[in-house]
Amino acid sequence: MRIQVLGCYGAEMPGYKTSGFLINDDTLLDAGTVVSVLNVEEQLKINNIIISHTHLDHIKDIQFLADNVIGKRNGHINLIGTHGVLDILRANVLNNIIWPDFTTIPSVNGPILKLLPVKGKEELCLGDVTVKPIRVNHIVDATGYIIKDNDGAIVYTGDTSHTDWIWDAALKEDNLKAIFIEASFPNSMADLAAISGHLTVQGMAEELKKAGDKKVPVYVFHMKPQYLDIIEKEIALLDNKRIKVLKQGDVIEI
Ligand SMILES: [Zn+2]
Ligand SMILES: [Zn+2]
Numbered sequence: 001m002r003i004q005v006l007g008c009y010g011a012e013m014p015g016y017k018t019s020g021f022l023i024n025d026d027t028l029l030d031a032g033t034v035v036s037v038l039n040v041e042e043q044l045k046i047n048n049i050i051i052s053h054t055h056l057d058h059i060k061d062i063q064f065l066a067d068n069v070i071g072k073r074n075g076h077i078n079l080i081g082t083h084g085v086l087d088i089l090r091a092n093v094l095n096n097i098i099w100p101d102f103t104t105i106p107s108v109n110g111p112i113l114k115l116l117p118v119k120g121k122e123e124l125c126l127g128d129v130t131v132k133p134i135r136v137n138h139i140v141d142a143t144g145y146i147i148k149d150n151d152g153a154i155v156y157t158g159d160t161s162h163t164d165w166i167w168d169a170a171l172k173e174d175n176l177k178a179i180f181i182e183a184s185f186p187n188s189m190a191d192l193a194a195i196s197g198h199l200t201v202q203g204m205a206e207e208l209k210k211a212g213d214k215k216v217p218v219y220v221f222h223m224k225p226q227y228l229d230i231i232e233k234e235i236a237l238l239d240n241k242r243i244k245v246l247k248q249g250d251v252i253e254i
Contacts, residue, residue, distance in 0.1 A: 001129075001151045001177075005250040007033025008221040009228075010057065010184045010198075016225035017248055018057035021156075021180075022046075023147065027129055029156060033248070034061035035068055044073050048116075048126045051081040052158030053142035054088045062113075063093065066102040070112045078116040079103075080124065082133060084141040086115045118143075121169070134169045136160035139197035146170065152177035152254050157207075159184075159222060161197045167210035176214050177254040180246075181207060182222035186230040198222070201234040208243075218243045219252060 002024055007017030018032030027048040028034060035043065043065055052058055062079065069077070079086065094101045094113070102113040118124050118133045120143075128150065133143040137160050144157040144166045152175040157166060159182055170176060184198035193200045199207060208218060220243060223231045232245055 001147075001149045001154065001254045003029075003154070003252040003254070005221075005246050005248050005252070006037045007248050008223075008246040008250075009248070010182075010222040010224045011226070012057070013225055016228075018060070019222060020061065024129060024149065027126060029145065029147065030058040030158070031061045031065065032057045032059070035064040036061075037248075040068055040072070044069050046077060047075075048078045048080060048129075050131055050145060050147075051079070051085055051089070052136075052144065052156070053081075053138060053140050054085055054092075055140065055159065058159070059089065059093065062089075063099040063102065066112050067100075070102070070106065073112075076110070076112055076114040078126070079113045080116045080118060080126075080131070082119075082141060082143055083117045085143075086117055088141075090115070132169070134166040135163075136166055137163040137197065142197075146173060148173075148175070154178045154180060154254065155211075156180040157182055159198060161194065161199060162203060162207065164210065167207070167212075170211055170214060173214075176216055178216050178252065179208070179211060179214070179218045181218060181220060183220045183231060183235070184222050184224055186227045187234055188230075189227070201231055201238070205238055205240075208240075215242065219246045220244065221246045 004022040006020035009016040019030040020033035021029040132146040136144045183204035185193040
């Protein structure tokens with residue numbers, strides 16, 4: 001599995017882009033950053049967009065991607081999320097007010113975006129990749145995912161505070177190869193992390209203990225860029241060589 005980091009931060013400012021990961025060239029995991037990084041040829045290869053939750057930093061490029069490739073590609077792009085997530089996107093974003101409803105354009109029978117709901121813990125097969133949604137603990141309906149191909153599985157927490165379900169699922173994965181976990185805030189901002197449904201560095205370290213003996217590489221994302229220096233220092237102090245802070249442009253091969 002090849003994972004290209006298009007954006008991996010918890011806010012947007014020069015040099016820092018929000019969450020978007022491209023898996024095996026054709027599947028997006030969150031769509032906070034797509035069109036400002038991939039050229040149109042690369043955008044045309046995208047067949048699936050998997051959404052963890054409806055916060056803007058994870059969805060904002062869905063619409064621009066659809067707009068860029070409409071009329072240029074054969075067939076639709078699957079827009080994948082829970083029923084709750086897809087309902088919110090349709091009502092609030094793909095509604096012909098904020099942006100065109102690309103689930104009915106260019107035609108109702110042949111739209112560029114097709115909604116493909118996932119149900120809790122049911123695996124969905126997308127070509128060479130399968131995705132399993134696992135509910136996490138954020139301030140809106142949010143799912144992490146376990147994503148697998150022939151090379152192995154990865155866990156992606158999306159945005160979450162403390163949670164158990166995704167670690168219970170991770171422990172059952174025989175071929176787990178990597179963990180992608182958020183750490184949005186430095187330890188001094190635990191109160192803000194708690195009320196916004198996120199993890200501090202210490203919270204992230206506590207979550208990783210729940211992965212038991214799965215001693216796989218850990219990739220940290222969703223850092224608030226304004227606190228990146230201190231977050232990186234606190235992660236270094238954990239003295240755990242398996243933990244790497246992601247940078248946009250990184251390519252992870254498992
Ligand atoms: Zn969020
Ligand atoms: Zn976020």
